[in-house]
Amino acid sequence: MTAPVLRVRDLVKEYGEGDARVRALRGVDLDVDQGDYVAIMGASGSGKSTLMNILGCLDVPTSGSYRIDGADVGLLDEHQLALLRNRRVGFVFQSFNLIPRMSALANVELPLMYGGVGQAERRSRALAALEQVGLSDRLHHEPNQLSGGQQQRVAVARALVTAPALLLADEPTGNLDTSSTRDVLDILDRLSVSGRTIVLITHEDDVAAHAKRVIRLVDGAIVEDRRQAPVDGPPPRLAEAVG
Amino acid sequence: MNRLEILRFALRGLLANKMRSALTTLGILIGVAAVILLVAVGEGSSQSIQKNIQRLGANTLTISPSFTGGGGGRGGPGGGGGQNTGPRTQARQLTLADAEALADRAAAPSVASVSPVVTAGSATATYEAASHGIGQLVGTYPSYFEAMNRQVARGTYFFNDDVLAARKVMVLGTTVAEELFGDLDPVGRQVSVSGVPFTVVGVLKESGSTGMQDADDVALAPLPAVQQSLTGFGSLGSIVVRATGASATATAQAEVTAVLNQRHGITGTAAADYRILNQATLQETVSEATGTFTVLLAAVAAISLLVGGIGITNIMLVTVTERTREIGIRKAIGAPRGAILGQFLMEATLLSLVGGLSGVLVAFAGTRFTIAGIEPVLVPSSVALALGVSVGIGLFFGGYPANRAAKLRPIQALRHE
Incomplete structure (x- = not known):
């Protein structure tokens, strides 16, 4: 058994000072193994987005430790954190967060550019990532020329292009219609089959049904941790389709 | 992330707001051209007076x-x-x-x-x-x-x-x-x-x-x-x-x-x-007087250069503020702080350099004409000074808001509206 991709111990996050202090996370412990597909569920205000931001190294916890791929995030300096975000983590946002006035291809190439990848390799990897999400025919469209579903698929391609150890998705289908939701979830299922580790946040049971493991957060603490399918098998929906 | 790519990002950023970039450049252009031209006019008049006295x-x-x-x-x-x-x-x-x-x-x-x-x-x-x-x-x-x-x-x-x-x-x-x-x-x-x-x-x-x-x-x-x-x-x-x-x-x-x-x-x-x-005493007195005159002209011009510099600062503040979210996205996908800082510094430098250089060109063209009966004489140090100050202003005042933005945690930048 290899070390877990994610190991979180006693994670606490507080906002504000004095009387206005809010405890968003109250000591979360979590291990995610290589190849797992985890859905984190919870009502709004349960701390799931806070957890996600900390897992994606976008925010820092008040206390507690957090390791990605064995590296203790709390000990990393600014530059190493940037490298970590660039190489080990792919983040998909609810609101897509593509950079305006840049083509889909340029958006997908951007993480590789910051990672110092040469131009030719950058181009071929970005093309491959866009093909994976089925957008080979929209390479030169800018975000405002794409539908919401297409934008989210570009965002997924951008998260994938650096081949990260961990794919984080913060309500990736929250802003999408049913058919776009299905497109994105299909992509995530396929990625899971190919062995990618995925953690996503959702409040929809339909979405959570795609995951191999469902974690429920209430008031900043884990109240339920249910496994729906084995770590090294296919995600449940694909298993059903095959079965 | 090499320099060429930073330059491309900066150019893309500037071209996204052509009118704004052009006006900022114009401000610096006027400032630089005014410094060089007015100093040249002052120098020209002082030299012609000196010559007249020497002729006596x-x-x-x-x-x-x-x-x-x-x-x-x-x-x-x-x-x-x-x-x-x-x-x-x-x-x-x-x-x-x-x-x-x-x-x-x-x-x-x-x-x-x-x-x-x-x-x-x-x-x-x-x-x-x-x-x-x-x-x-x-x-x-x-x-x-x-x-x-x-x-x-x-x-x-x-x-x-x-x-x-x-x-x-x-x-x-x-x-x-x-x-x-x-x-x-x-x-x-x-x-x-x-x-x-x-x-x-x-x-x-x-x-x-x-x-x-x-x-x-x-x-x-x-x-x-x-x-x-x-x-x-x-x-x-x-x-x-x-x-x-x-x-x-x-x-x-x-x-x-x-x-x-x-x-x-x-x-x-x-x-x-x-x-x-x-x-000799007369000559000294007159050159002192014309020297004061040149300094006065240069001071007026320096003020206009300063105003141009404040223009750059203002534009960089606005640009950084309205693009804080974009900075957040870039940081979230792993942009190191240097790359963000480099992009905005490059934008500010481009603005002030393009404005400064065209100001120098305008001033060179302007000194070919006789202004108010005076043949302007270019003072090379004023060219260097005006150009240096404009680029310096761009770097310093462009660097401040860029540095502030680059230091934000990604989540702070992303939440910025």
Whole structure:
């Protein structure tokens, strides 16, 4: 058994000072193994987005430790954190967060550019990532020329292009219609089959049904941790389709 | 992430807001061009004034009689003033004997030559039908030509022989020559000045206007000839003394003062009855004045450069603020702080560099024209300074908001609306 991709111990996050202090996370412990597909569920205000931001190294916890791929995030300096975000983590946002006035291809190439990848390799990897999400025919469209579903698929391609150890998705289908939701979830299922580790946040049971493991957060603490399918098998929906 | 890519990002950022970038550039352009142009105009005017003064002859002292504080004016009400300056005899005029005393090598070793001068006002010269009121008819010694830096273009000077013999010969300024003779060669012809005939022996080189009066509207003749026919053998109008060198003018002035004080009986606190005009001092004073003028112009221009710089700061603040979210996205996908900072610094530098360089071009074009009668003279240090300041402002004030944004945690930048 290899070390877990994610190991979180006693994670606490507080906002504000004095009387206005809010405890968003109250000591979360979590291990995610290589190849797992985890859905984190919870009502709004349960701390799931806070957890996600900390897992994606976008925010820092008040206390507690957090390791990605064995590296203790709390000990990393600014530059190493940037490298970590660039190489080990792919983040998909609810609101897509593509950079305006840049083509889909340029958006997908951007993480590789910051990672110092040469131009030719950058181009071929970005093309491959866009093909994976089925957008080979929209390479030169800018975000405002794409539908919401297409934008989210570009965002997924951008998260994938650096081949990260961990794919984080913060309500990736929250802003999408049913058919776009299905497109994105299909992509995530396929990625899971190919062995990618995925953690996503959702409040929809339909979405959570795609995951191999469902974690429920209430008031900043884990109240339920249910496994729906084995770590090294296919995600449940694909298993059903095959079965 | 290499420099070329940072440059491409910066260009893309600037081109996304063409109008805004153009206006900011324009602000810097105007500032830089104004600094360079105004300094050039100041320098040009100062140089032209210096040249005019130099044309009057360097190393010369002009001694003229002074009646301020002289005995005649002292008897008025408030007689106490007279007591303060001690007993005064009547102020004395300058005489030929004074001039001869100054020429004494032993008493005044720093004096190279002494030229006594009488000036006949309102002398009208006629030649056949033409007549002209000569601005300045000067009777003097040949040394005057060298002291006042006047050269003959045609014909000859007059000489010591002419002075001794009181020959009625004359050297004309170009204005006089043209008025009287037109295209004719005046050398050898006779003009009559107030009825007295003078033979023209030479014409002076054109020296140009000194700003106050036409320096070419003159006629020079031997001192005794002018005294005989026009002014009478009275006092001198002035004495022009040439020092042995530019550095000797101060010593020469001291020697002249000593000689004249002795001859005029001026001792202790008594006010002198003559005045010494030192060309070197005049030149210093004028260059100080024009220097102040240039500094003033440069200060005005510097303010406009500063305003241009504030324009860049403002634009960079706005740009960074409205793109904070974009910065958050870039950080979330792993942009290192240096890359973010580099992009915005590059944008600010591009703005100020493009504006500064076009400002320099505009200024170069502008200095080719005569501005308000002044030929501007480019001062290279002002170009370097204006360009340096504009780029410096861009880097400093562009760097501040960029650095602030690059330091944000990604989540803070992403939440920014």
